[in-house]
Amino acid sequence: MTEVLNGPVYAEVPTPLFKPGPKGTHITIRGLTKYFAGWPLYENFDLDIPKHRIVSVFGPNGCGKSTLINMIAGLVPIDAGEILFDGKSLQDTKIGYVFQNYREALFPWMRTIDNIAYPLKLEGQSKAEVDRRMAELVASFDVKFDLNRYPYELSGGQQQTASIMRALAPKPEVLFLDEPFSALDFEMTLFIREKLQEVFMQTGTTMLLVSHDLEEAVYLADEVLLLTKRPTRVAEILRYGDARPRTLETLSEASFIQMKKRSLEIFQREVRR
Amino acid sequence: MADSITPEARPPWTPGQAAPTFAAPRKPSWDRALPFIGPVLLFIVWDLVVRLGFIKPILLPPPADTVTALINGLAGGPLLKDFAVTLWRTCQAFMMAAVIGVPLGVVLGSNEKAYRSVEFLVDFFRSTPSSALIPLFLMIFGVSDINKVAIATFGALLIVVFNSAYGVINARKQRVMAARVMGASRWQIFRDVLIWESLQPSFVGLRSAVSMALVIVIVAEMFIGSDSGLGNRIINSQQVMNVRDMYASILAAGAMGYTLNVLFLMAERRIVHWSGR
Numbered sequence: 001m002t003e004v005l006n007g008p009v010y011a012e013v014p015t016p017l018f019k020p021g022p023k024g025t026h027i028t029i030r031g032l033t034k035y036f037a038g039w040p041l042y043e044n045f046d047l048d049i050p051k052h053r054i055v056s057v058f059g060p061n062g063c064g065k066s067t068l069i070n071m072i073a074g075l076v077p078i079d080a081g082e083i084l085f086d087g088k089s090l091q092d093t094k095i096g097y098v099f100q101n102y103r104e105a106l107f108p109w110m111r112t113i114d115n116i117a118y119p120l121k122l123e124g125q126s127k128a129e130v131d132r133r134m135a136e137l138v139a140s141f142d143v144k145f146d147l148n149r150y151p152y153e154l155s156g157g158q159q160q161t162a163s164i165m166r167a168l169a170p171k172p173e174v175l176f177l178d179e180p181f182s183a184l185d186f187e188m189t190l191f192i193r194e195k196l197q198e199v200f201m202q203t204g205t206t207m208l209l210v211s212h213d214l215e216e217a218v219y220l221a222d223e224v225l226l227l228t229k230r231p232t233r234v235a236e237i238l239r240y241g242d243a244r245p246r247t248l249e250t251l252s253e254a255s256f257i258q259m260k261k262r263s264l265e266i267f268q269r270e271v272r273r
Numbered sequence: 274m275a276d277s278i279t280p281e282a283r284p285p286w287t288p289g290q291a292a293p294t295f296a297a298p299r300k301p302s303w304d305r306a307l308p309f310i311g312p313v314l315l316f317i318v319w320d321l322v323v324r325l326g327f328i329k330p331i332l333l334p335p336p337a338d339t340v341t342a343l344i345n346g347l348a349g350g351p352l353l354k355d356f357a358v359t360l361w362r363t364c365q366a367f368m369m370a371a372v373i374g375v376p377l378g379v380v381l382g383s384n385e386k387a388y389r390s391v392e393f394l395v396d397f398f399r400s401t402p403s404s405a406l407i408p409l410f411l412m413i414f415g416v417s418d419i420n421k422v423a424i425a426t427f428g429a430l431l432i433v434v435f436n437s438a439y440g441v442i443n444a445r446k447q448r449v450m451a452a453r454v455m456g457a458s459r460w461q462i463f464r465d466v467l468i469w470e471s472l473q474p475s476f477v478g479l480r481s482a483v484s485m486a487l488v489i490v491i492v493a494e495m496f497i498g499s500d501s502g503l504g505n506r507i508i509n510s511q512q513v514m515n516v517r518d519m520y521a522s523i524l525a526a527g528a529m530g531y532t533l534n535v536l537f538l539m540a541e542r543r544i545v546h547w548s549g550r
Contacts, residue, residue: 119456
């Protein structure tokens with residue numbers, strides 16, 4: 001009676017071979033699976049995100065645009081799969097994250113400048129190093145407001161500028177932006193958009209931008225990643241190669257309009273599907 | 274200014290019934306006097322009721338006499354000593370509750386499993402009137418000064434623990450995520466985010482706790498063999514029908530509670546300067 005009669009049966013499931021992305025890939029996502037309330041949001045999702053590029057994520061409501069970047073940034077746990085940054089795990093990668101809701105992203109008990117310096121203090125940098133980096137950031141962002149104020153004393157645009165500075169302070173390899181403009185007025189949106197483009201041209205930081213505004217998504221992007229309805233897959237990746245710096249004139253150029261039109265077509269096809 | 278607005282510019286849904294007023298909103302200078310209207314009215318009614326004989330002066334002394342007794346008593350009279358004793362007991366109880374309660378609440382709140390496992394106890398005893406436990410505390414501590422402080426501490430402690438713990442549990446998730454994405458460790462998140470997030474609810478807890486401590490101290494002074502304190506004074510004056518002194522003591526207790534509350538509000542506004550913004 002020591003024999004096990006109906007022992008568990010193991011099926012031989014071959015682990016799929018890891019396929020690296022094309023040359024210049026920064027973030028490699030393989031077999032990403034995420035369930036929400038028992039339903040698949042992402043199932044076996046593969047994606048390569050290129051280095052030194054801005055990728056805008058666009059897709060139907062509820063397809064999990066923000067969830068995707070939150071999973072990559074490690075804010076939302078994944079159910080299965082692998083996400084690598086230049087072959088490294090998230091733990092070995094410096095990232096920056098800009099939230100949509102700057103009010104609840106900055107720490108109101110710290111002065112704005114201390115908020116911006118906070119990630120550097122976490123790294124254990126010396127005061128001199130921190131001060132040097134702060135001076136650099138203030139110069140490159142051309143800050144016109146008083147950073148010694150508390151965040152709640154600043155305007156929305158100033159607060160979002162501060163959150164972007166905070167995210168960029170430790171010189172991240174990847175910058176995640178989750179609808180960074182949607183809580184801002186038009187003037188501030190334009191301003192911050194230009195700042196982001198400047199920073200990108202200076203540093204070439206890989207950026208992942210979630211946007212619900214197609215114009216914004218295309219304007220900043222090297223690639224527009226269009227997603228389908230859930231279970232979410234890649235509908236299409238469009239390359240947009242207009243030279244930087246892009247300006248307000250870019251918005252009326254044929255290539256830009258063409259790009260927007262194409263994105264919209266794919267978007268509508270996916271929404272109706 | 275009024276003639277610059279033509280009839281056409283007037284909104285069509287107010288056709289003359291309510292004549293629009295074009296006067297610039299001026300702040301009446303007596304706005305600042307508004308808070309005093311209530312107390313003054315109370316004193317007038319109180320005075321009239323006594324003067325017209327609706328209530329016998331043996332039950333309710335005239336307000337002027339009461340206030341005189343209060344001022345005389347607090348200006349070095351025996352009332353001052355009882356006031357000080359009650360204040361000291363309340364502060365002792367409150368300090369103990371704060372020193373134990375805030376750290377305990379913050380630690381419990383940051384470990385949700387730990388909090389869930391004691392949540393029922395905290396809620397149960399928080400809902401139990403602490404005065405119901407006076408006999409129990411009598412058995413443990415005897416008829417002593419410590420007893421009064423201990424039971425007030427107990428009542429105040431639960432309020433502090435509850436509020437601090439919920440402050441941490443309900444901390445804005447996004448700030449925690451922001452710290453995490455910047456690479457903060459659990460301890461760093463606790464030190465730099467959770468404690469700060471819990472400050473405001475903790476202050477709410479501390480403010481309720483100081484009121485609770487005062488209530489329990491007064492009750493304990495009344496019923497646990499005591500020879501000092503406002504509670505003792507109130508009950509003694511009542512026994513000998515010294516109503517003037519009784520009302521003066523009641524007003525003194527009220528003033529203490531009110532002042533403590535205001536002090537806490539001021540401290541809160543100072544320390545939690547971001548609250549509500």
